[in-house]
Amino acid sequence: xxxxxQNPRHLVRRxxxxxxxxxxxxxxxxxxxxxxxxxxxxxxxxxYLQKENIIDESGMPKERFSAEFPxxxxxxxxxxxxxxxxxxxxxxxxxxPSGGGYTFGSGTRLTVV
Amino acid sequence: AQSxxxxxxxxxxxxxxxLELRCNYSYGATxxxxxxxQSPGQGLQLLLKYFSGDTLVxxxxxxxxxxxxxxxxxxxxxxxxxxxxxxxYFCAVDPYSSASKIIFGSGTRLSIRx
Numbered sequence: 610x611x612x613x614x615q616n617p618r619h620l621v622r623r624x625x626x627x628x629x630x631x632x633x634x635x636x637x638x639x640x641x642x643x644x645x646x647x648x649x650x651x652x653x654x655x656x657y658l659q660k661e662n663i664i665d666e667s668g669m670p671k672e673r674f675s676a677e678f679p680x681x682x683x684x685x686x687x688x689x690x691x692x693x694x695x696x697x698x699x700x701x702x703x704x705x706p707s708g709g710g711y712t713f714g715s716g717t718r719l720t721v722v
Numbered sequence: 723a724q725s726x727x728x729x730x731x732x733x734x735x736x737x738x739x740x741l742e743l744r745c746n747y748s749y750g751a752t753x754x755x756x757x758x759x760q761s762p763g764q765g766l767q768l769l770l771k772y773f774s775g776d777t778l779v780x781x782x783x784x785x786x787x788x789x790x791x792x793x794x795x796x797x798x799x800x801x802x803x804x805x806x807x808x809x810x811y812f813c814a815v816d817p818y819s820s821a822s823k824i825i826f827g828s829g830t831r832l833s834i835r836x
Contacts, residue, residue: 642823651812651828652766665823700765711756711824715765 613638613703614683615714622691622721630686630717634703640664641684642711643676646698658684691721724749726815728827736835737805743798743830745813754816755796756824757787761809769811772796783807808834 614633622628634641640659644652657665658678669676673691678684688695700716727746735741747753754773758766770781777789787798796813813827 644826652826654823654825657823668823711768713758713766713768718763 613701613712613714615699615701615717617717618715620717620719622719624692624721625690628688628691628695628719630688630699630701630719631683632686632701632703632714633683634701635712638703638705638712640704640706641678642702642704643684643686644700644702646700646716648697652700655686688719691719693721695719696721724817724825726813726825726827728811728813728830730830731828732831732833734833734835735803738802741798741800741803741807741832743811743813743832745796745798745827747794747796747813747815747817749794749815749817751817752789752791753818754824755787755789756814756816757781757785757796757798758812758814758826759783759809760812760829766812769798803832803834805834805836808832 613635616631642657643655645655646652654668656669656676661680673689675687698716698718700713702711702713704711725748729744756771757769759769760766769785770779770787772779772789779787785800787796789796810829810831812829814824816824
């Protein structure tokens with residue numbers, strides 16, 4: 610019974626490239642959340658998705674960032690034209706439809722050089 | 723404004739001593755409440771959670787937390803810390819008590835003095 614799987618664990622991109630971060634929720638979990646953690650800071654909510662729907666994207670930057678959770682396959686957080694300030698740890702969490710049981714993945718650490 | 727506050731940025735305690743980490747929230751209704759722990763370079767592990775019922779919640783690794791409605795607090799405690807407890811601790815709130823987003827406090831870094 611695997612937990613929340615995130616890959617890659619580490620990702621290095623040059624400025625201007627695209628970053629794709631993947632998250633496979635726990636079995637039976639239909640809700641996915643993405644959070645960003647800047648160095649020495651807490652976690653900031655980015656987006657909440659259900660299958661094929663974005664429920665709350667109030668924490669997403671207006672430009673360059675997008676997220677999806679297709680009917681089949683993992684959730685994807687996509688960052689276009691990355692800049693140094695995008696360097697952070699990105700965490701995914703999932704929960705069942707009833708809520709209250711959030712499980713986090715190990716995160717993807719993005720470094721922009 | 724709605725928020726989760728962890729007033730202590732960094733705490734150092736001696737091994738074997740007791741620990742209390744503070745957390746206050748400012749949401750109108752009683753939200754779902756959580757404590758997570760994060761070791762350096764790692765993900766977050768759930769220590770305990772409160773939804774309703776008994777206000778004293780037992781968690782893993784010997785931790786407990788007490789919900790106090792009158793103080794809007796959910797403080798984390800441990801009677802005797804171990805060196806392996808050194809980590810970052812985050813209080814978190816689901817303000818709508820549902821499968822909505824959860825909001826994290828800024829964290830408290832715990833160091834253990836040998």
